[in-house]
Amino acid sequence: MGIRDAISELSPVLGQRLSLSKSDLQEHGRSETHFADAPPDAVAYPESTDEVRRIVQACARHGVPVIGWGTGTSLEGQAQAFSGGICVDFQRMNRILEVSQGDMDVRVQPGVTREALNEELRATGLFFPVDPGANASVGGMTSTRASGTTAVRYGTMRDNVLGLEVVTAKGEVIRTGTRARKSSAGYDLTALFVGSEGTLGLITEITLRLRGTPEAISAAVCAFDTVGDAVEAVMASVQMGLPLARIELMDTQSVEAVNAYSGAALPACPHLLLEFHGSDAGVAEQAQMFGDLAQEFGGKGFDWARKTEERTALWAMRHAAYHAIVAHRPGTKALVTDICVPISNLAHALEETRQHLDAQGIEGPILGHVGDGNFHAILQFDPEDAADKARVLEASEHLVELALSLGGTATGEHGIGVGKLGYMEREHGPAWGLMGTIKLALDPDNIMNPGKLVPPRN
Amino acid sequence: MGIRDAISELSPVLGQRLSLSKSDLQEHGRSETHFADAPPDAVAYPESTDEVRRIVQACARHGVPVIGWGTGTSLEGQAQAFSGGICVDFQRMNRILEVSQGDMDVRVQPGVTREALNEELRATGLFFPVDPGANASVGGMTSTRASGTTAVRYGTMRDNVLGLEVVTAKGEVIRTGTRARKSSAGYDLTALFVGSEGTLGLITEITLRLRGTPEAISAAVCAFDTVGDAVEAVMASVQMGLPLARIELMDTQSVEAVNAYSGAALPACPHLLLEFHGSDAGVAEQAQMFGDLAQEFGGKGFDWARKTEERTALWAMRHAAYHAIVAHRPGTKALVTDICVPISNLAHALEETRQHLDAQGIEGPILGHVGDGNFHAILQFDPEDAADKARVLEASEHLVELALSLGGTATGEHGIGVGKLGYMEREHGPAWGLMGTIKLALDPDNIMNPGKLVPPRN
Numbered sequence: 001m002g003i004r005d006a007i008s009e010l011s012p013v014l015g016q017r018l019s020l021s022k023s024d025l026q027e028h029g030r031s032e033t034h035f036a037d038a039p040p041d042a043v044a045y046p047e048s049t050d051e052v053r054r055i056v057q058a059c060a061r062h063g064v065p066v067i068g069w070g071t072g073t074s075l076e077g078q079a080q081a082f083s084g085g086i087c088v089d090f091q092r093m094n095r096i097l098e099v100s101q102g103d104m105d106v107r108v109q110p111g112v113t114r115e116a117l118n119e120e121l122r123a124t125g126l127f128f129p130v131d132p133g134a135n136a137s138v139g140g141m142t143s144t145r146a147s148g149t150t151a152v153r154y155g156t157m158r159d160n161v162l163g164l165e166v167v168t169a170k171g172e173v174i175r176t177g178t179r180a181r182k183s184s185a186g187y188d189l190t191a192l193f194v195g196s197e198g199t200l201g202l203i204t205e206i207t208l209r210l211r212g213t214p215e216a217i218s219a220a221v222c223a224f225d226t227v228g229d230a231v232e233a234v235m236a237s238v239q240m241g242l243p244l245a246r247i248e249l250m251d252t253q254s255v256e257a258v259n260a261y262s263g264a265a266l267p268a269c270p271h272l273l274l275e276f277h278g279s280d281a282g283v284a285e286q287a288q289m290f291g292d293l294a295q296e297f298g299g300k301g302f303d304w305a306r307k308t309e310e311r312t313a314l315w316a317m318r319h320a321a322y323h324a325i326v327a328h329r330p331g332t333k334a335l336v337t338d339i340c341v342p343i344s345n346l347a348h349a350l351e352e353t354r355q356h357l358d359a360q361g362i363e364g365p366i367l368g369h370v371g372d373g374n375f376h377a378i379l380q381f382d383p384e385d386a387a388d389k390a391r392v393l394e395a396s397e398h399l400v401e402l403a404l405s406l407g408g409t410a411t412g413e414h415g416i417g418v419g420k421l422g423y424m425e426r427e428h429g430p431a432w433g434l435m436g437t438i439k440l441a442l443d444p445d446n447i448m449n450p451g452k453l454v455p456p457r458n
Numbered sequence: 459m460g461i462r463d464a465i466s467e468l469s470p471v472l473g474q475r476l477s478l479s480k481s482d483l484q485e486h487g488r489s490e491t492h493f494a495d496a497p498p499d500a501v502a503y504p505e506s507t508d509e510v511r512r513i514v515q516a517c518a519r520h521g522v523p524v525i526g527w528g529t530g531t532s533l534e535g536q537a538q539a540f541s542g543g544i545c546v547d548f549q550r551m552n553r554i555l556e557v558s559q560g561d562m563d564v565r566v567q568p569g570v571t572r573e574a575l576n577e578e579l580r581a582t583g584l585f586f587p588v589d590p591g592a593n594a595s596v597g598g599m600t601s602t603r604a605s606g607t608t609a610v611r612y613g614t615m616r617d618n619v620l621g622l623e624v625v626t627a628k629g630e631v632i633r634t635g636t637r638a639r640k641s642s643a644g645y646d647l648t649a650l651f652v653g654s655e656g657t658l659g660l661i662t663e664i665t666l667r668l669r670g671t672p673e674a675i676s677a678a679v680c681a682f683d684t685v686g687d688a689v690e691a692v693m694a695s696v697q698m699g700l701p702l703a704r705i706e707l708m709d710t711q712s713v714e715a716v717n718a719y720s721g722a723a724l725p726a727c728p729h730l731l732l733e734f735h736g737s738d739a740g741v742a743e744q745a746q747m748f749g750d751l752a753q754e755f756g757g758k759g760f761d762w763a764r765k766t767e768e769r770t771a772l773w774a775m776r777h778a779a780y781h782a783i784v785a786h787r788p789g790t791k792a793l794v795t796d797i798c799v800p801i802s803n804l805a806h807a808l809e810e811t812r813q814h815l816d817a818q819g820i821e822g823p824i825l826g827h828v829g830d831g832n833f834h835a836i837l838q839f840d841p842e843d844a845a846d847k848a849r850v851l852e853a854s855e856h857l858v859e860l861a862l863s864l865g866g867t868a869t870g871e872h873g874i875g876v877g878k879l880g881y882m883e884r885e886h887g888p889a890w891g892l893m894g895t896i897k898l899a900l901d902p903d904n905i906m907n908p909g910k911l912v913p914p915r916n
């Protein structure tokens with residue numbers, strides 16, 4: 001048995017840090033969303049790149065799957081062990097290795113969470129801007145090419161990872177990228193590994209770009225009569241080049257759930273939540289310009305929160321929205337859609353989505369990173385009711401078809417895992433086959449997170 | 459003979475657009491810099507993706523090299539046919555296929571030049587910001603991951619290409635990316651092809667991100683006593699988050715060459731050339747802030763050009779600097795170095811470079827995209843004097859070693875071709891082998907621009 005041999009080989013290396021305990025396996029087989037539990041055969045807690053290398057080498061020798069694990073907050077089953085194997089939990093590799101203030105970058109181990117990183121950076125005047133909501137690990141965020149509320153200004157993980165250390169499927173340790181801000185030195189391996197969901201190797205170190213903490217930050221909310229009006233205001237401000245740091249949509253249903261959950265008292269209509277970063281004068285100018293724009297599209301009650309506490313409360317409310325929505329209908333589970341379309345098609349996509357969900361009688365509050373054309377419908381279903389779940393899956397598929405027909409993507413930021421695997425061929429056509437060719441070349445024995453992202457092997 | 463068979467097969471398809479004329483072959487075998495001529499066996503001028511597909515398929519069948527050609531302005535021999543084969547000149551595929559003002563993007567064929575594109579965009583209020591100096595084709599810029607003077611603000615081609623159509627080595631037409639602003643749907647094939655220098659496929663269509671033309675643009679020059687002082691001013695402004703659109707260094711030798719060539723009358727000392735983009739108020743604030751900063755580091759004669767003509771003259775002077783330098787010593791050829799280092803090491807790298815060149819008695823004026831840590835030394839040599847050329851090559855190698863020892867890269871923006879091939883192993887270690895694995899998987903017969911970028915096949 002491959003797995004037994006791998007465990008025998010690794011036990012003397014890792015000792016107690018190779019766990020076979022039932023609760024550990026259970027914990028590492030769970031998903032945040034609706035996938036059935038799929039526990040690994042063992043969980044390893046390496047403390048160094050060298051240990052990761054030894055784990056991968058043992059697994060390669062014995063043909064055992066290797067699955068990386070950060071905080072387990074991925075939404076498409078990326079970290080579940082559908083074919084068993086060894087789960088590599090990076091929680092003990094959570095050090096911040098080097099902050100360079102002059103270069104505005106930081107080298108970290110994959111297990112550090114984004115909140116812990118920003119806490120540590122506070123004194124430096126720098127911060128790491130990518131914010132997917134969950135307190136995910138930097139390794140997990142890199143692996144799924146995460147983004148979130150601030151991508152409209154600061155980009156996604158694609159734009160914020162300068163370089164990587166990776167243990168390949170052969171157990172070789174490689175470095176991609178340099179600390180230079182740009183390079184034309186060959187294939188962009190950094191970009192290839194960012195978003196590869198552990199299917200090509202395990203990331204053991206990440207060099208991140210940092211930003212200067214803005215002199216001034218302010219936030220705002222603004223109500224609109226319709227989602228379409230809100231989107232028009234977003235489009236106009238993007239086209240004007242307003243450097244918004246966040247611009248988030250909550251539809252009426254989301255607002256109602258948030259009101260109930262967070263004790264907010266927002267009017268029951270669509271809202272935009274915004275954040276402005278810049279100099280004092282710059283932030284005031286941005287807020288003013290957005291306020292004027294919003295008014296043109298019927299924006300009401302534009303309320304500008306300059307105080308840190310007000311701002312924190314606003315974003316706490318936004319980040320809790322998913323939980324608010326799920327709590328609003330106890331006993332349900334949720335499938336979270338993640339389509340992203342060209343912004344000129346966003347209003348249409350949102351409208352079609354609402355109509356389809358209403359026609360199907362599916363409850364699906366909508367939250368969106370609308371500056372990027374990305375939004376989530378939280379499709380709730382009764383996990384005990386197979387027909388209900390099937391209906392929700394069908395609706396999710398319908399939304400993906402919609403996104404693709406509008407020049408968009410099945411997933412703006414959650415990734416493929418197994419949840420979006422069925423849409424890859426439709427989105428990419430023969431380019432999906434090319435992804436499979438790369439996977440086959442770099443991981444010929446298919447040990448790195450098998451069954452995810454690429455076409456199944458024959 | 460493979461090439462004869464390929465030509466026989468393609469002649470009926472392309473007619474006069476498959477050229478065997480000596481002058482055509484000669485023209486497509488030349489390099490901008492110091493590489494010996496290496497003409498192809500034939501030059502094809504396709505007019506459609508389907509013709510490109512047929513060319514690649516014929517070459518695949520007959521084992522003939524295929525080399526893409528834009529405007530021939532690459533600097534590392536990327537487009538030269540060192541193993542013969544068919545050069546695919548994209549000059550007839552130069553259409554702008556679709557401008558979307560709402561989405562601020564454009565779909566183009568690879569043969570369009572950046573100046574032609576911007577000319578066409580003028581009426582839309584949008585522009586394509588990447589500016590490598592030469593009026594390169596968008597396909598060539600994509601293939602070498604070009605950048606230039608504006609990367610400090612707008613990024614490189616990596617950041618400005620949203621998606622591609624590519625004819626793979628197997629002659630399959632694939633599409634990468636979507637028109638959505640972000641996606642987590644699998645491997646980032648767009649990033650893999652950007653900068654791959656035609657070694658994985660031929661790019662037949664590019665979707666580019668555009669920007670809004672700024673309301674106000676102003677430019678400035680500022681003199682400094684030393685290069686070190688100038689760099690300190692650059693670092694301080696980058697760390698302050700000043701959104702400079704361009705910030706370029708010319709050292710004393712460059713200034714002297716430019717004065718002689720362009721009839722400028724700059725004081726003989728290092729200069730920074732800057733450009734500010736933004737609102738009227740924003741630009742004024744940026745210029746003011748930079749002026750204050752520059753003064754701290756001994757900046758003198760900070761001169762702010764608000765008028766379009768003055769600004770145009772300034773950048774014409776900067777763009778002509780390479781020619782100015784070469785013209786300054788008639789009869790010489792030039793090897794242009796391209797190292798890029800973390801900005802905290804930039805002052806040190808510049809100082810070491812100057813010392814080394816002086817010690818070797820090499821004339822090497824320095825121009826730099828200093829906001830990114832990237833600079834060029836224009837190393838002049840007598841092409842008739844083998845020892846002189848060897849000395850210059852040695853100096854170039856020394857600078858690469860310096861860059862790598864400082865956490866940088868051998869090439870910030872010119873790419874690998876054959877000129878930097880010898881440094882790839884040192885820069886990437888085993889990751890270079892992984893590039894070779896990808897090349898082998900996607901182009902098993904090694905027909906796509908063979909001999910460039912990846913390790914030679916055994």
